[in-house]
Amino acid sequence: MTVNHSPAWLALNAHADNVRNKHLTQMFTEDAQRFEKFSFSAAHCLTDFSKQRITEETLQRLIELAEQQQLPQRIEALFNGEKVNPSENRPALHTALRQPKEQVLHVDGLDISEEIHASLERMEMLVDQIHNGQWRGFDGSPIKNVINIGVGGSDLGPLMTCRALSQFAPAHIREINVHFVSSMDGSQLARLLTHIDPASTLFIVSSKSFSTIDTLANANTAREWLVNASQLPVELISQHHFIGITASPDKAAQWGIPKKNQLHFWDWTGGRYSLWSVIGMAIALQAGNENFRLLLSGAHQMDTHFRSAPLTENLPVLLAMIGIWNINFLDIHAHAVLPYDGRLEHVPAYLEQLEMESNGKSVTLQGEQLNYATCPILWGEVGPNAQHAFYQLLHQGTESVMCDFIAPAIRYQDQGEDLKAQHQLALANCLAQSRLLALGDSVLDDANNAPAHKRYRGNQPSTTIMLDKLSPESFGALIAMYEHKVYVQSVIWEINPFDQWGVELGKTVATSLLDQFTGQSTMSTDSSTEGLVRFVQQQRQE
Ligand code: F6P
Numbered sequence: 001m002t003v004n005h006s007p008a009w010l011a012l013n014a015h016a017d018n019v020r021n022k023h024l025t026q027m028f029t030e031d032a033q034r035f036e037k038f039s040f041s042a043a044h045c046l047t048d049f050s051k052q053r054i055t056e057e058t059l060q061r062l063i064e065l066a067e068q069q070q071l072p073q074r075i076e077a078l079f080n081g082e083k084v085n086p087s088e089n090r091p092a093l094h095t096a097l098r099q100p101k102e103q104v105l106h107v108d109g110l111d112i113s114e115e116i117h118a119s120l121e122r123m124e125m126l127v128d129q130i131h132n133g134q135w136r137g138f139d140g141s142p143i144k145n146v147i148n149i150g151v152g153g154s155d156l157g158p159l160m161t162c163r164a165l166s167q168f169a170p171a172h173i174r175e176i177n178v179h180f181v182s183s184m185d186g187s188q189l190a191r192l193l194t195h196i197d198p199a200s201t202l203f204i205v206s207s208k209s210f211s212t213i214d215t216l217a218n219a220n221t222a223r224e225w226l227v228n229a230s231q232l233p234v235e236l237i238s239q240h241h242f243i244g245i246t247a248s249p250d251k252a253a254q255w256g257i258p259k260k261n262q263l264h265f266w267d268w269t270g271g272r273y274s275l276w277s278v279i280g281m282a283i284a285l286q287a288g289n290e291n292f293r294l295l296l297s298g299a300h301q302m303d304t305h306f307r308s309a310p311l312t313e314n315l316p317v318l319l320a321m322i323g324i325w326n327i328n329f330l331d332i333h334a335h336a337v338l339p340y341d342g343r344l345e346h347v348p349a350y351l352e353q354l355e356m357e358s359n360g361k362s363v364t365l366q367g368e369q370l371n372y373a374t375c376p377i378l379w380g381e382v383g384p385n386a387q388h389a390f391y392q393l394l395h396q397g398t399e400s401v402m403c404d405f406i407a408p409a410i411r412y413q414d415q416g417e418d419l420k421a422q423h424q425l426a427l428a429n430c431l432a433q434s435r436l437l438a439l440g441d442s443v444l445d446d447a448n449n450a451p452a453h454k455r456y457r458g459n460q461p462s463t464t465i466m467l468d469k470l471s472p473e474s475f476g477a478l479i480a481m482y483e484h485k486v487y488v489q490s491v492i493w494e495i496n497p498f499d500q501w502g503v504e505l506g507k508t509v510a511t512s513l514l515d516q517f518t519g520q521s522t523m524s525t526d527s528s529t530e531g532l533v534r535f536v537q538q539q540r541q542e
Contacts, residue, residue, distance in 0.1 A: 002364070003494055004328075004372040008065040015061050016329040023459050024053060024438040040313050043301040044474035045481060046409075047315050048464040051438040052322050052402075053330060062321040063311050065492060071311065074491045079307055081107040085270075085498035086365060092498045093266075094273035094483065095303045098296040098476070107268070115266075123263050123278045124289045126243065130202065131173045131285070137199040138230045138240050145196045147179045147189075148282040149222065150206030151214045154245075155182040156353055157275025157479075158206070158282040160346035161295065164475050165287040167343070178286045184214035189221055198229035204243045206279055208271050210251035213507070219255070245278050270498050272353050273483060291472040298476025306484045316484030319463065323402070323485065324492050326461060327373050332400040336390075337380030340407040340430040343470060347406065348380025351482060358486045358497035365494050374493050376402075383407075384426060387433065394437060395456050403462040405434050406478070408470040434462045 003009055028034055034050035038059075041047075078084055081091040093112070096105050101117045129135045133142035148158060159180045169175070181188040203222050207215045219242075226237045234256065244257035247267050253259060265277040275283070276296060284292040306316050326332040335355075337348040359375035381389065383405065394401055407430050412419040440458020441447035447455065465481075467474040490497035515521035516533045524530075 002370065003069065003492065006068060008061065008068040012061050012065060012329055015057060019053060019055060019058060020330065022053070024051060025440065025442045025458060028439065040315055040318060042305040042309065042315050043477035044298065044468050045315060045477055046466045047319065048466070049318060049322055051434055052461045052463060053459070054322060054325060058325060059312070062325055066311055066317060066321055069492050071317065071488060071491055075307060078487060081105060085496060087496055087499045087501070091268045092270055092273065093268045094270065094276055097269065097276035098300040098303065100300070119264060119278055123281050123284065127281065127284045127289055130176065133174060135202065136240065137201065138232055138237060139199045141200040143176065143202045144200040145177045145179060146202050146204060146282065146285055147181055147192060147222070148204045148206055149181050149215055149218045151182040151212055152353060153271030153274050154206035154208060154215065154279055155180055156346070156350045158280055160350040161275055161280065161283045161475065162286040163346050164343045164470065165283065165291055165295070165472055168287050168291050168472055170288050170290065173288050176285050178282050181218050182214065184217050186218065186221060189218050193225050198226050202241055202243065204245060204281055205257065206245045208247045208274065210244070210246045210248040210255065216255065245281060272357055287472065294472035295476040298473030299480035301473070302477040302480035302484070316481050317488050319481065320485040320488030322463065323489060326402045327376055332402050333373060333376045334399055334401040335376045335378040336394065336401050336403045337378065338383035338386055338403055338405050340383040340405065340426045341411070341470060342382055344406060345382050351380070352378055354482060355486055357500050359490055359493065359495060360502065361495040363495070365496055370493070374495060383433065384429060387429065391433065394460060401460055403437065403460065405430050405462055405464045408467045410469045434464055437462055
């Protein structure tokens with residue numbers, strides 16, 4: 001029996017018939033205690049679900065669905081290192097990366113905790129060498145610029161976290177400019193190479209597989225730039241200017257990264273779950289080793305909560321189940337992520353990969369085509385800017401959209417009054433927008449007299465996630481909460497969130513098309529592809 005024919009799902013369907021036509025305005029009028037009933041706190045995060053279109057019965061029935069799907073057992077399976085990624089026959093142990101050293105975890109008879117901490121300590125040692133100016137470029141210059149070359153999980157997590165935590169860098173570490181290069185077209189790299197000094201630049205080539213063409217193309221360009229600038233042999237350049245972070249050491253060595261310049265992680269760390277591993281080196285370079293440890297500790301606090309709290313007050317579980325309610329029972333298939341703090345500007349892009357690459361699936365774990373909705377379309381932007389871009393659609397468009405508002409409760413505590421006032425302005429806007437989305441123009445006394453184009457219908461559900469303040473710990477907890485949310489949803493939908501077969505064929509087809517541009521292949525494709533290739537060739541000849 002598929003989940004959408006199961007008793008708990010059918011009960012939710014019947015319950016949804018009663019809730020679907022209820023407006024959030026009515027729900028708030030009928031129950032003055034919604035905030036008290038539907039907001040929950042743990043690990044630096046308060047999550048307010050009261051502006052979701054739920055009742056107490058909804059939550060109860062969602063928890064019944066989670067229990068029916070054996071969620072508690074599946075949570076244990078994740079933490080215990082069971083093979084929760086069957087199509088690649090391996091566990092997904094990102095939670096182990098943030099466990100304290102003394103917590104032992106055996107996988108296939110081996111204690112992986114020791115290996116994890118050894119790898120982390122080696123990364124910290126290299127970070128110290130770079131900060132202290134001991135790591136030198138080809139002419140003896142200390143490193144000033146670090147460029148992380150990677151894509152997907154080898155880029156988005158470190159980039160997001162560097163931007164979120166850069167202000168926490170302790171005064172005693174030498175400032176390093178950390179840059180990120182991901183796009184295969186070379187734009188980001190070309191821009192950087194025009195104004196940085198080769199001798200004081202270090203490249204971190206981050207790639208789990210060390211075979212991603214996007215990353216290798218950028219790494220090749222970087223190496224050629226350094227060899228040309230220094231006129232030194234490539235081996236010497238590699239020693240002074242390249243660190244490789246990978247789960248495929250042999251491939252990194254083949255490319256030319258000496259073993260002593262490599263940091264390793266494991267195939268049981270999914271790419272989009274890897275920022276907690278040595279892939280996070282850019283974070284430690286930007287914010288310091290201690291803050292990297294605090295980030296891990298915050299994530300571990302959320303892990304502990306997720307593993308031990310009852311389902312009824314478990315933040316990732318509630319976040320996930322209310323998402324399921326919106327998607328599968330209220331037919332909402334768009335999800336906007338709206339941080340009201342510029343330091344969180346890259347959170348939406350990170351979540352696009354985390355959620356859509358994990359749960360953008362339509363085949364069950366048993367390999368059957370499923371016939372219910374899974375991951376919605378997720379996008380986002382810093383809230384205050386999005387207000388001037390796409391909020392029009394949220395308020396008056398034809399699509400139902402669920403939103404996550406994210407903000408820290410306090411900011412700029414030891415800075416000027418003007419900045420504090422700016423934070424309050426952002427918070428007032430955050431709360432105003434979620435209020436208006438929920439209640440529409442019923443917040444006004446005379447809305448009924450307004451012309452149609454000025455009306456706001458409301459009833460758009462949202463969750464507000466309020467951090468006590470932004471810190472390495474609260475940020476770690478926030479991201480871990482989303483990771484676990486994704487896992488919970490995959491359990492309910494009976495899909496594998498840890499593989500990404502849907503990105504593979506594009507790579508193969510692109511490789512086979514490469515030769516078409518040079519005329520070395522005349523493989524027949526389709527009229528559109530052939531027409532476009534012809535156009536490129538004509539432009540080249542002109
Ligand atoms: O193409 C998708 C993907 O495999 C992601 O899952 C991954 O994060 C990214 O490419 C980068 O992979 P790698 O770290 O192996 O270069």
